Amino acid sequence: MRLLIVSDTWEPRVSGVTTCLRALADELQALGHEVRVLSPLDFHAVPCPGYPEILLVWNLWRVADKIREFAPDAVHLATEGPLGWAARRWLQRHGLAFSTAMHTRFPEFVHARWPVIPLSWGYAWLRAFHRPSGAVLVSTVRMQLEFAQLGFSRLVLWRKGVDIGQFKPRVEPQAEHERVFLYVGRLAPEKNLEAFFELDLPGEMRVVGDGPLRAELERRYPHVRFLGYLRGEALAQAYRSASVLVFPSRTDTLGMVMLEALACGTPVAAFPVSGPLDVLRQGVSGVMDEDLQRACLQALSLDRSQCVAEAQRQSWQASALEFLARQPRLDGGPCVSAEQLRAERAAP
Secondary structure (H helix, E strand, O other): OEEEEEOOOOOOOOOHHHHHHHHHHHHHHHOOOEEEEEOHHHOOEEEEOOEEEEEEEOOHHHHHHHHHHHOOOEEEEOOOOHHHHHHHHHHHHOOOOOEEEOOOOHHHHHHHHOOOOOHHHHHHHHHHHHOOOOEEEEOOHHHHHHHHHOOOOOEEEOOOOOOOOOOOOOOOOOOOOOOEEEEEOOOOHHHOOHHHHOOOOOOEEEEEOOOOOHHHHHHHOOOEEEOOOOOHHHHHHHHHOOOEEEEOOOOOOOOHHHHHHHHOOOOEEEOOOOOHHHHOOEOOOEEEOOOHHHHHHHHOOOOHHHHHHHHOOOOHHHHHHHHHHHOEOOOOOEOOOHHHHHHHHHOO
């Protein structure tokens, strides 16, 4: 099958969405499918005001040509940015089916940057984007229920995975006196980073990632060690060397960094909100508490081998097969029958 994924965010930008789509594309290709990601790299784009890491495509009239050139059997719109809207309009105009996904809580994302924009406006805009979708993919059952209550329909579950080949636990024991509290992700307002940086913790605070708030955060919190973006083995080593991954966000839909940390044997401290509640087992792989300091301290005593065991239940191949089963073909029919899906799952 020829599958086109349309995304307003793609490599080399580092984000949970990019990580997810790269892993998905790789697994689908390994299963024998032809995959293309249509991204800002295929167009003329300008940096988003206030968030230059995000590129905004302006020659959107070229989207139709790109879709025709690839001639896909199915199209998935991964993001609700200019590219996603342009592809959606063209597909609708021609009566073609497509799927969409909820990767981020976009209304909260916008409201964190521009508080004058009410959340209700953001959700009305989001409902308009996803309304014609043949399948709106969400990461967790909790998200499925929450978005159904907000007026979204055709919500289906697509669970994410973790690369357990790359993210592996350390072999050597960590010295008792070493305490490292790690954050991995964007340095942006919606990540609620102050809730972490203002804690009084018995160890070093480290940050892996970058974003529009980095310069300000480095100035305000000189005791925090900022490492910038890390990839591959360097990122895995950062997880392995940490005592606890601190996840202060209250608005993420999942938080793939938690899965990556667990695969490396690192427990998580977080607030008891969507995302952590769907990924973590309280007292086993993480501690969730409205008192984030207490969560961090209690997470220090968790069994790292249990964290690894929790993460190993998730694989990207299973995630890719589930994604494939949710896709409508352009003509509205299913991409994969139930019999085909069972056969692919059973294949060695």
